[in-house]
Amino acid sequence: MVLCNRCKRETREVPRKTRPCVKLNGRPCLLCQEDMDLEGKIQELQDRRRNLQTQMNASHDPFILTFHPEISSHILLLSMQEWDYDPFHGLTYWLHDQIPQRLPTPFLLSSICRGWRQLARSTPRLWTTLSFNLAKPTKVPLFEAVRDWLVLSGGLSLNIWICGYKGENPVSQEMYGPVIDALNQHSGRWQKLFLFMPAPFLRHFHGSSAPSILYDLYVNNCPVREVDGSLPTFRMNFKPSPTNLTICNIRLSVNDIGWDNLTSLSMEGMAFNECIMAIRHAPLLESCTMGEIASDQGDLSIPGTKLRHPRLRTLDLRFVREDLFIDLLHLMECPTLEVFRSESRLSHVMVDSLLSFLNHSVSRLKALELLAQDQDGLDVEGLKNLLNAVPCLQRLSLEWTMYDAEDPDDLLQELSSSPPILAVGTPGFLPHLQPLTLSLCHISKWEYIPRIYTWPHRKLLSIEISAYETAIDDDTHIKISQLIDQGANIRILADGKDYFSYSRAHVDKRLLEA
Known part of the structure; x- marks a missing residue:
């Protein structure tokens, strides 16, 4: 029930933005009453037409709405695009804040008709990948959109992709705090977590329960440095044990990560001693990438003994200084190494150190x-x-x-x-x-x-x-x-x-x- 714009009495009709009738002391005159009756009939016809259009779509749709709901839901899943599952695919790191420019496929499927919308919203697997950046939305508030998405995903595992925003209209702390808190409440369902944002945002992703199914963890501090020039430390309320880990421009503490399940490790902008300690604590490591390694930082010390890694098959060194390149290869032995990549300045000494590394590792490259x-x-x-x-x-x-x-x-x-x-x-x-x-x-x-x-x-x-x-x-x-x-x-x-x-x-x- 709403108040009529003319007489201010309760009515079931939709109010119109016109001046109230003043001819009969606020009560509707005959003409006003007739107009109100017509308005009610228009509203009734519009409701009937919407229902009719829904029936027409269901009758004329030769495929989706004529199948069993399970088959129709599977067809919608097959229509998902690659970037629906990997929003960073094809985007260089400085373009990650352009994620929202592409409307997610579940939204497109929901916009066809009411039947499709009901079908899409009742298919939780369509809503298991959540991606957005921290820009102020133009229509739906960010918190409501995220909360809706989390509800639609049911109890399934979540793949979350979030990046900061470098534009003119980023979200405020009052806005991003509740959004991240809502995601923290579902940390037990995190399967993939990709965070590309400044350290003040990263600190809020602490979770509320241990994600036992966390498979991929990607944490990139961008911009790199804090106000005092130091790198931040990323910590959670639990000890995540991912299988694939990427950390960029973050201080690493071996007590904050569970290394027992780790098979793939990528580190960029890390300290040399932290890289060595990370490799040493990952017994199942098969692939390791290190880029732009810095000099030693923190209290971690490097043992003098050789680091023999019996499972490492891929080693990738990118833009590593000559002295650190040589020290790293001098410390490591990789008898199962199959792939070696280097994107660095290769001096004569570095080539010699690589030759020595391959010889004492007795690898079958x-x-x-x-x-x-x-x-x-x-x-x-x-x-x-x-x-x-x-x-x-x-x-x-x-x-x-x-x-x-x-x-x-x-x-x-x-x-x-x-x-x-x-x-x-x-x-x-x-x-x-x-x-x-x-x-x-x-x-x-x-x-x-x-x-x-x-x-x-x-x-x-x-x-x-x-x-x-x-x-x-x-x-x-x-x-x-x-x-x-x-x-x-x-x-x-x-x-x-x-x-x-x-x-x-x-x-x-x-x-x-x-």
Whole structure:
């Protein structure tokens, strides 16, 4: 019941924004009464039409609303997009605050009609991934939207993706406090938790109960530094034991994380001693990535004994200083290491330390990826010594793009002249190599590439070379083209374009014009 705008009496009709009738001392006159009656009939017709449209949608929908609800719900689940499950997919870290620009698929499904909305809202699995940033919403209050989403997800496990907001209208502390508190009440259902935000926000994610199903934990302090220049420590009221852990620009305490289940660890902007202690406390660790390691901080001390890790299979070092790179490899032994990646300045000393690390680890390395960021490029002679130490290598990727870097001709020559087994019974030069990826400025001896495929054990070798200069002579060009026609997996990229596909199309065009 509401008050009429004209007579201020209770009525069931929807009030209109018009002036009250003043002809009969506030009581509606005949004309006003007739208008009120028409308004009531309009409202009744609108209600009837909405109900009719719902029935029409259900009658005309040839699929969703005609199936059993369980089948219809499964069809809605199949319509979910990849970014519905991974909102950070395809976004670089500085674009994470653009998540809300894409309306989640469950909202789109709910907007079709009333039947679809009821079906979507009664399918909890549609609402298990919650993503938003801390910007003030334009329509629905953030707290109400989050609370609704949590209710719709039922008691299922939750994947939560939240990032800070660098725009002009971020949420206030009064607004984000209740939102984060609501999420904390469901910490027992956290399966994936991705937090990309400044430290003052991170401190609020402490949880209310231990998430026994927490699988992925991603915590990134951005911006990096606090007011006093130190890194914050991320703590929860419980001790999370994730399987995959990523921590960026956070002080690490070994007492705050359960390491027993950890198989994948990524650390960026961490102190060197904290990285070592983290690896030491994770007995099941299989993959480790470290980037932009800083000097020692805090009270953690590094034991002098070797760190032998029997399960580690992938080690990835990114932008690590020369002294820390050497110290790290000197401390570690990884007998099961299969993949090594480095995106750093690779000096002669660093290549030597990597060679020593592989030798004393007695590893059977299968993949090697090196991105040399040095004005002198990569030491080709040192690289050859390194590759001779890993005869089981199957994948090799090298990148050095300085113009005055050495040509990789010696590497190509070794591949073209080495049999699978040498005369003394030892393996030849990389006999098991299959994909070879090179990214560089120039190559002088392109004729080595056709020679590589004269060996039977090189027939399955795939070669991809990205070069700024592709000065290939006519004879070599013909030989490589013939190999490609015969099925050899050879790609030469010039300025991002496939050189042989482009040149062949250009020749065909000239022939047609002639």
